[in-house]
Amino acid sequence: MLRGEEIAPADTANIALVPLATPLLAGPGAIAAVMVLTKRYEDAPGRLGVLLGIIAVVVVVAVGLMLAAQIARLLRPSVIQLLTRVLGLLLSAIAVQFIVDAVKIIAVR
Structure with missing residues (x-):
């Protein structure tokens, strides 16, 4: 900006998707x-x-x-967004089930 040139911001839309394979595997x-x-x-x-x-x-x-x-x-972006939300909901349901199962096990002891 000092020289009158405007620098375009870097595309950071998919920055969270970069380390996907390592934690998955x-x-x-x-x-x-x-x-x-x-x-x-x-x-x-x-x-x-x-x-x-x-x-x-x-x-x-x-x-x-x-x-x-x-x-x-x-796939259209709307379909990808829908799949992301549905799978996120499924992941949340699995997490809640894990917590419920753990509470049941602790309560029995």
Whole structure:
């Protein structure tokens, strides 16, 4: 602005979406799930099942992330916003159910 030139603001609309893949694949929830499942299924077939499940999830998420741009081009912004809100509501419902289950377990003790 000192030289009379106006600098356009950086496009920061999608700044929150940048670290999406790392927490999804290796976040605390994923690590805890792997720890719980490997403890629950300590025999060889059980561990193989857990490993195959992990591989399946990684493949599905990788394909989804690779096709995300093409899918976003096919969908209108209003559809994407609707899906975001519906899935956010579903996530909130799951979180509330976790809390209710934890309170029930604590109340029984």
